[in-house]
Amino acid sequence: MRVERATVAFPISAEDEIVALENVSLRLPPSRIVSLVGPSGCGKTTVLRLVAGFMRPTRGRVVLGDSEVTAPGPDRGVVFQQPTLFPWLNVLDNVILAPKLRGVAASSYAPEAARYLEAVGLAGTERQYPYQLSGGMRQRLQIARVLINAPDLLLMDEPFGALDFQTRLVMQELVLALWETYRPGVLFITHDVDEAIFLSDTVYVMAAKPGRILEAIEIPFDRPRSYQELTSSREFIDLRLEILALLGHRSGRRPA
Amino acid sequence: MSVALRARTDRIASPRRQRRLDRRVISGISVATVLLVWVACSFTGVLNPDKLPPVQAVAQAFWELVIHGYEGVPFWKEILASVARALAGFLLAVLVGVPFGLLIGESETMAAICTPFLGFLRPIALIPLFIFYFGIGEASKVALIFITALWYITLSAASGVQAVSKDLLLASQTLGFTKRQVFRHVILPSALPQILTGMRVAMALCWALVVAAELIAAQVGLGYMIMDATTFFRIPVVYVGVGIIGLIGLVLERSLIFLEKRLLHWQGR
Secondary structure, eight states: OEEEEEEEEEESSSSOEEEEEEEEEEEOOTTOEEEEEOOTTSSHHHHHHHHHTSSOOSEEEEEETTEEOOSOOTTEEEEOSSOOOOTTSOHHHHHHHHHHHHTOOHHHHHHHHHHHHHHTTOTTOTTOOGGGSOHHHHHHHHHHHHHTTOOSEEEEESTTTTSOHHHHHHHHHHHHHHHHHHOOEEEEEESOHHHHHHHOSEEEEEETTTBEEEEEEEOOOOSSOOHHHHHTSHHHHHHHHHHHHHHHHHTTSOOO | OOHHHHHHHHHHHHHHHHHHHHHHHHHHHHHHHHHHHHHHHHHHTOSOTTTSOOHHHHHHHHHHHHHHOBTTBOHHHHHHHHHHHHHHHHHHHHHHHHHHHHHHHHOHHHHHHHHHHHHHOOGGGGHHHHHHHHTTSHHHHHHHHHHHHHHHHHHHHHHHHHTSOHHHHHHHHHTTOOHHHHIIIIIHHHHHHHHHHHHHHHHHHHHHHHHHHHHHSOSSSHHHHHHHHHHTTOHHHHHHHHHHHHHHHHHHHHHHHHHHHHHTGGGOO
8 A cells, every 4th residue: 555645735725725745655565564653733644544535635646556545445444543432332332333234144243253352352341331441442442343344454543642651551562462463554643752663664754834754764673572672772762862853853943 | 240340339339329319308308398388388278279279179179180070071181182282293293303304414405405494493483373274173283293393303313413423434434334324323323312302302392382282272181271270260270280281291301311311321321
């Protein structure tokens, strides 16, 4: 999957327009984790919306295989920042609704649902309703609901931004564990540099006004990764400084 | 659930239950006090029996209504006449208003066509016109109640649809739902809370309106009964009528609240 020189602009008058995203190109190789980091307003979420098919670029294109992306689909599962669960369905029904409506037989989706709920750590909560779940559990449920569609690409829009630090670490490790098992491609939006490095194969650093990509940074660490080991290593700290410098420099502040 | 966990949730839940119990007790005491003052006044003779009847007179009027009915019409028939009008108009309005409101909520064009009229309509002002067009028979009353409830239920269903979370709709698309499935499995349940609230308000309005319509023109019904009884100074009968009207209104409201709680338990309130 590729985004090719995508520009998103909103006309404000006959001649003038606001450019939300300028000439953004990025590659989302299969089974790779790619992160976008940048300050708020840099258009990270707009990139995700393009890839998801919620909107189309003003110029440029988003390509999946040989064809252009024009609409959302279950091949690109989205995990939203604010959990968008079906509040009137219990945990299990939230997960099985998509396969059920697609006409999959219960004998096939029931054991799958059990497996994915187990994988995200929600086994035993099947009969609970979303309002009874904590923030972290709601995100786990969102992930399970998407995974049961076996997406090629998992699009995650600052999914852990609203969680406390401890929960966020647990969730990051969950993402990596799930990735090890199911190997989807992942596009991960975050403003947390450590999170981006820890998870990703490639980190795209973005800047605002207009939203654009400054640099693509390859993350060389082997998998599986351990948070403690990795974050205290010399290479990790250098990468973090490099990315922070890019972010800091471009928003007009002194490099960190 | 383990024993330890159950014990903990019990401890968490109990203060709330306690508070609700307190409120009920206070409400009970409040009602009992007013009744007691009335009963006390009744037996000391400070009340003017022509204006504010003592409790014995009202009780006796109630008993006579139950045994002999009002002016040859059995009491249950008076009650049934009012309730049947209200429910007939209300249920028709639900059958028409919910789909109509959903359509308006879904379609910009339909909303543009209909909202000016819905915003302009004030049903109670239509009572004289309905009597003029439909006469004073059942049709005019049911039609009036139907229009009133339709107005409310349509508006609430439409706003329920318009209030559906945009992110939830996007999520449904990424899960691969068809348009029909989105409507049936996302929009409809999302709009349900507002539809039920609209129904509850409409029901209260219907009940008030049926009584009002009967005051103006009817030969049977609780509204007719209290109007007629007032004309002939049968004040205890009026009080029985007022009490029954209040009680039925309460029962209707409670049943819709019960329905809401059952259908919307997932809101966790």
